[in-house]
Amino acid sequence: MSGSPEIYSLLLALLFAVAAGLVGSFTLMKRMLLAGDVISHIALPGLALAFLFHFNPLLGGGTTLLLGTVLIWQLQRKTGFETETIIGVVFATSVAIGAVLTPKEDLVEALFGKFQDLTLLAFIAGAACVLAIIAFVFLFKDRLILSLFSPELASATGVKIDRLNLYFLLAFSMTVLVGLRFLGGLLVGSLIILPATTGRRLGNNISQFLFFSSAASLAAVGAGFVIGKYIFHVSMSGPVIVITSAVIFALSLLVPRR
Amino acid sequence: MEREKILSVSDLSVAFGKRSIIHGLSFDLYAGDDLAVLGPNGSGKTVLLKALLGLVPFEGEIRWAPKVRQGYVPQTVAADRQMPLNIHDLLVAKANFLKLPASDVAAVIQTAGLNADLLSSSIGVISGGQFQKALIAFALLGNPSVLLFDEPTASLDELAEEHVYELVAQLREKGLTVILVSHDISLVHRSASQVLCLSKDHSCMGPPQEVLTSKMLEQLYGAEPKYYLHRHDHGSVQPSSSSGAK
Numbered sequence: 001m002s003g004s005p006e007i008y009s010l011l012l013a014l015l016f017a018v019a020a021g022l023v024g025s026f027t028l029m030k031r032m033l034l035a036g037d038v039i040s041h042i043a044l045p046g047l048a049l050a051f052l053f054h055f056n057p058l059l060g061g062g063t064t065l066l067l068g069t070v071l072i073w074q075l076q077r078k079t080g081f082e083t084e085t086i087i088g089v090v091f092a093t094s095v096a097i098g099a100v101l102t103p104k105e106d107l108v109e110a111l112f113g114k115f116q117d118l119t120l121l122a123f124i125a126g127a128a129c130v131l132a133i134i135a136f137v138f139l140f141k142d143r144l145i146l147s148l149f150s151p152e153l154a155s156a157t158g159v160k161i162d163r164l165n166l167y168f169l170l171a172f173s174m175t176v177l178v179g180l181r182f183l184g185g186l187l188v189g190s191l192i193i194l195p196a197t198t199g200r201r202l203g204n205n206i207s208q209f210l211f212f213s214s215a216a217s218l219a220a221v222g223a224g225f226v227i228g229k230y231i232f233h234v235s236m237s238g239p240v241i242v243i244t245s246a247v248i249f250a251l252s253l254l255v256p257r258r
Numbered sequence: 259m260e261r262e263k264i265l266s267v268s269d270l271s272v273a274f275g276k277r278s279i280i281h282g283l284s285f286d287l288y289a290g291d292d293l294a295v296l297g298p299n300g301s302g303k304t305v306l307l308k309a310l311l312g313l314v315p316f317e318g319e320i321r322w323a324p325k326v327r328q329g330y331v332p333q334t335v336a337a338d339r340q341m342p343l344n345i346h347d348l349l350v351a352k353a354n355f356l357k358l359p360a361s362d363v364a365a366v367i368q369t370a371g372l373n374a375d376l377l378s379s380s381i382g383v384i385s386g387g388q389f390q391k392a393l394i395a396f397a398l399l400g401n402p403s404v405l406l407f408d409e410p411t412a413s414l415d416e417l418a419e420e421h422v423y424e425l426v427a428q429l430r431e432k433g434l435t436v437i438l439v440s441h442d443i444s445l446v447h448r449s450a451s452q453v454l455c456l457s458k459d460h461s462c463m464g465p466p467q468e469v470l471t472s473k474m475l476e477q478l479y480g481a482e483p484k485y486y487l488h489r490h491d492h493g494s495v496q497p498s499s500s501s502g503a504k
Contacts (some may be wrong), residue, residue: 029341145351149343149381150335153396156311156328157352200342204380209342 005117017221019133021214024196037189038091040176042068044098051106113184113238183238194245220245261288270318294450301456329402339382346377370395387418
């Protein structure tokens with residue numbers, strides 16, 4: 001089937017959109033949207049190394065993301081600083097290393113992403129990651145809600161807050177990792193921020209919030225793909241998806257608040 | 259008949275960095291006791307409750323009887339009031355986490371007197387008194403046998419305060435043991451069977467009429483605080499000196 005690699009790519013992008021909406025909703029409620037956006041930039045040194053030494057960019061990005069996430073979690077535990085303080089330190093270092101190492105001709109793809117054809121194996125690996133993220137959100141939803149309301153009460157109820165924070169950071173990083181190829185290191189965090197903001201605008205309770213965030217994310221990726229490919233004829237997918245997502249958010253402002 | 263010990267605290271010390279908050283505190287609590295923890299600001303009342311719940315690191319030993327289940331009503335919850343979370347969702351989240359049936363949620367809603375409007379209200383729009391009721395309902399989920407209350411009416415007006423204390427009294431009647439942190443000496447006199455006094459360099463424990471003497475209160479607060487003790491027989495309180503904490 002000659003069209004399959006492109007379909008795999010689109011399918012994975014749509015699956016990623018659902019995960020980004022769900023993870024973004026909790027990231028917004030944890031008030032770490034910008035901090036989360038910054039986490040995505042930690043992939044840049046890994047992408048740079050991959051372009052430099054010609055190995056899979058996702059492997060490079062994933063490795064530095066994972067190391068960065070664990071480093072943030074450990075520094076937070078050891079120093080007691082706010083997450084955003086620690087992320088700020090790790091982020092600045094990552095972007096600097098990424099910018100120095102990335103070959104010029106690959107910089108645009110590393111920063112802004114691309115709709116590339118996918119092999120079946122890459123699709124299965126990506127889809128497995130997305131399903132794991134979605135499963136995490138639904139399995140840990142109650143724990144996340146309790147910890148968002150009050151970490152102290154959640155802890156008194158039996159929720160292991162430290163562990164939950166680590167799982168959440170890993171789910172976030174995995175979401176970023178899957179989205180890297182479509183949106184690039186610079187814009188991947190945007191698809192976690194923008195649809196969640198739309199969902200927050202439209203949803204009155206947690207379930208509605210999660211639903212509208214995922215729907216907005218799905219619509220942005222779907223429409224972004226069609227607009228980019230058939231109207232602007234560009235393969236650089238990130239900016240088109242992010243602009244589409246921003247337009248959806250703008251439209252949500254027209255809906256009267258209940 | 260010997261009463262069952264439900265809590266044993268021995269040589270408890272809590273420090274944050276170099277600052278010692280509680281030092282070498284020991285006391286026991288028995289089934290049927292209602293303990294009030296009294297003391298000036300900074301004496302470690304809230305920290306004691308958190309230590310009892312395992313929320314802060316401590317030295318020494320805190321031993322709860324195996325069958326005891328604790329519920330906790332904090333002084334305040336700094337929840338993000340912009341969060342799209344209503345009281346019902348919050349209760350359901352706890353029930354799901356503890357794998358409790360839906361009937362348990364309905365039961366605590368009834369006990370705490372939460373109405374349908376309140377349940378569907380976002381935590382951002384409800385009043386302090388309603389929020390406190392919601393916290394009590396939250397604490398009651400899981401069928402606790404001991405309820406730890408940290409100054410539950412600190413930020414409430416008199417009417418809301420009265421409602422919360424009526425609810426606490428009802429819970430006591432149902433057999434729940436209450437550990438109450440309070441500034442309100444008249445309330446402590448009225449409701450507690452045991453009083454634990456905490457201050458920087460002094461602690462004592464015993465029934466209120468024995469512990470809350472002029473001398474003890476002066477030691478505790480630096481000067482004897484003024485309070486009114488309303489008694490229906492219009493007799494005056496003649497406290498005697500005693501210390502129960504080890």
